[in-house]
Amino acid sequence: MGYGISHSTDKNIVDLSRGSRNKATAKAVRATRERLQSGHGGQPAFEKDLLALHIQACLQNAGVTPFLVMIAAGLAIYLTANPVYYAWALLTLSIHALHLLLISKAGKRLSASHHQGRWRSALLAGQFAMGCCWAAFVLPRCQLCGPTMEVYLKGSILLVTLCVTAMNNLMLRQAVLFGFLPTAATLTLQATLTRQTGDLVLAATFATCVLFFIYITGRLYASNLKLLSFQSEKDDLIAELEVAKSLSDEARRRAEEANMAKSRFLASMSHELRTPLNAILGFSEVMANEVLGPLNNPLYKEYSGDIHRSGQHLLNLINEILDLSRIEAGKYDLSEESVSLLEIAEDCVGMVQLRAKSKGIHIVQQFESHLPPVWADEKGMRQVILNLLSNAVKFTSQGGEIRVRVGWTAGGGQYIAIKDNGPGIAEEEIPVVLSAFGQGSIAIKSAEQGTGLGLPIVQAILTKHGGEFKLNSKLREGTEVIAILPAKRVLQSLPAVQETRAVEPRRRYFA
Secondary structure (H helix, E strand, O other), X not given: XXXXXXXOOOOOXXXXXXXXXXXXHHHHXXXXXXXXXXXXXOOOOOHHHHHHXXXXXXXXXXXXXXXXXXXXXXHHHHHHOOOHHHHHHHHHHHHHHHHHHXXXXXXXXXXXXXXXXXXXXXXXXXXXXXXHHHHHHOOOOOOOOOHHHHHHHHHHHHHHHHHHHHHHOOOOOOHHHHHHHHHHHHHHHHHHHHOOHHXXXXXXXXXXXXXXXXXXXXXXXXXXXXXXXHHHHHXXXXXXXXXXXXXXXXXXXXXXXXXXXXXXXXXXXXHHHHHHHHHHHHHHHHHHOOOOOOOOOHHHHHHHHHHHHHHHHXXXXXXXXXXXXXXXXXXXXXXXXXXXXXXXXXXXXXXXHHHHHHOOOEEEEEEOOOOOOEEEEHHHHHHHHHHHHHXXXXXXXXXXXXXXXEEEOOOOOEXXXXXXXOOOOOHHHHHHHOOOOOOOHHHHHOOOOOOOOHHHHHHHHHHHOOOEEEEEEXXXXXXXXXXXXXXXXXXXXXXXXXXXXXXXXXXXXXX
């Protein structure tokens, strides 16, 4: 005879598909760590990422440079009437187009390449070629305009170009240096040869601006590098947390599976454990009461009584373990009906009264009268009250007192409170005694030891009812336990609904 426990529905199967995800996550973690630790010889650890960002920015802003070239050429032709700027514009646009082709090629092959240094050198070479074009822009002299106008023309165009180029090449180290070193050198050479004030001012101003932008772009590059490092570390932590969470979930599933296996084992072994105990209890009771005749040796009667009491104690322990196992497995169902908490409390007090008198314990009952019935499981509530009363009697010393109160709660529910003047429980031991198999120091030293399952079962049964359990205790002042049922379980006495039949009203005729 079994309990009909399903071995397929309640079995927690470990999700083996998470293994592949764990491997992918662990691979991402390793790749991130290698990237973080790959910096050596002054090379940043995120060279490929920075180059990819630089390529993306260049492709998005590809039309800015031709726009500047056409404006510069148009102004120069308009102010100087020198046709050489037509050739300069054509050459500069051609080199810019080749530079864009190089950038596009780098963007396609960079992800699969391990030679980021070569691509970086190629991109710097393209910047140097564009710098040579801008150096060629300052070579022609303006014959029609004066020296001041020439300085304004070349200086304004070069400064605007320097600003735009610096902003577009933040992710490429030394791009400003390679892009405008030829221009700065050309202006310096011109100023040295001509020794004109305008050329000297232009060369000095442009060189200072180049140095300033090199410093600014270097700082911005370092900031972007740090942001990428932080982002990578964050991704690394997220990946590690994902791995840890996956391992934790798998461990939890395995623990739940083991717990379910334990609960199934205990539930299936209930009959096998109880059947021999019933025989032991029955035959030992027959021998102790000498039903089949007197025992020749008085010791045999004493031994049979000890066997009966030990078997009864063992049966109680087995029942407690099985009750807790059913609760943990979700197999503990309430058989709810209308019951009186007062009557159950009186019956339970009567059950422990004899044991209390043997220890000289006085039980004081303080019951409120006319309490309405509650909708609850009578067997479960009886077990709750008996467990609490048994604990009170067990730990109350000789000649002590136990107060049992039943009444209304402030919220409209009903409660039963049991207070003793025993040794009490230390504050730090209260969570221990409320846990499964947990016992305080007083219970460990007591001769009447149990499994430590009484209070956990009480809490579980009250939770099933939607109720609450409270334990208040202090050393050398006693312990008070309170079991509370919510207001929704109180059945208010309402008058019965009387059925009425519809009667056709009499017709009255008036003259």
